[in-house]
Amino acid sequence: MTSDRVRGASLRxxxxxxxxxxLNAPPVLRDWLTTAGSLTSRLKAYSRAFRVQCLHQxxxxxxxxxxxxxxxxxxxxxxxxxxxxxxxxxxxxxxxTVVPMTATASDWPLFGxxxxxxxxxxxxxxxxxxxxxxxxxxxxxxxPLAQRARAALGEEAAQPxxxxxxxxxxxxxxxxxxxxxxFLPSVxxxxxxxx
Ligand SMILES: C=C(O[C@@H]1C=C(C(=O)O)C=C[C@H]1O)C(=O)O
Numbered sequence: 001m002t003s004d005r006v007r008g009a010s011l012r013x014x015x016x017x018x019x020x021x022x023l024n025a026p027p028v029l030r031d032w033l034t035t036a037g038s039l040t041s042r043l044k045a046y047s048r049a050f051r052v053q054c055l056h057q058x059x060x061x062x063x064x065x066x067x068x069x070x071x072x073x074x075x076x077x078x079x080x081x082x083x084x085x086x087x088x089x090x091x092x093x094x095x096x097t098v099v100p101m102t103a104t105a106s107d108w109p110l111f112g113x114x115x116x117x118x119x120x121x122x123x124x125x126x127x128x129x130x131x132x133x134x135x136x137x138x139x140x141x142x143x144p145l146a147q148r149a150r151a152a153l154g155e156e157a158a159q160p161x162x163x164x165x166x167x168x169x170x171x172x173x174x175x176x177x178x179x180x181x182x183f184l185p186s187v188x189x190x191x192x193x194x195x
Contacts (some may be wrong), residue, residue: 022136046087049089054116079103080096081098082097097179138164
């Protein structure tokens with residue numbers, strides 16, 4: 001592979017680290033990236049009105065840097081859900097979730113009909129759901145999720161060259177589900193309202 005193609009591939013893929021300190025992210029962002037429980041729950045505590053804006057939920061080809069994480073030998077078709085999590089109507093997180101097509105309704109019974117309900121409300125509190133460790137990455141401008149976040153926001157807010165993200169694999173019965181959360185700079189302006 002030529003150096004240009006290698007460079008292009010590296011811009012489109014991210015290096016996922018198990019330690020958040022590897023990112024050298026701003027301390028406030030590092031705190032959000034390492035939120036232990038449901039991100040939905042925490043964002044609700046930092047806003048008067050929290051909303052999940054569902055951008056789409058359809059079948060798609062998974063990204064090159066997520067195939068292995070969900071147990072696929074190569075990028076293949078998945079169920080894909082992308083949303084903006086809004087706090088008092090300001091977009092704080094762009095979230096991208098993929099589920100292999102081999103998953104059955106008994107693996108993720110509520111995933112297909114979520115709409116604008118938060119995925120988190122179906123994952124946290126389900127005794128059958130097992131959550132793996134968090135991974136962290138810097139997404140450069142060429143990464144598909146950085147591009148999609150920018151496209152989703154349009155003129156609403158300019159985005160920096162680097163966006164910080166985390167991802168986590170969930171398992172339930174024989175299913176896997178990978179949630180990637182891209183933190184938008186506005187999350188650093190949020191102030192806790194509800195204890
Ligand atoms: C996993 C969670 O669910 C959140 C809601 C999502 C959705 O509705 O698609 C996606 C990612 C999360 O930010 C959570 O709240 O922690």
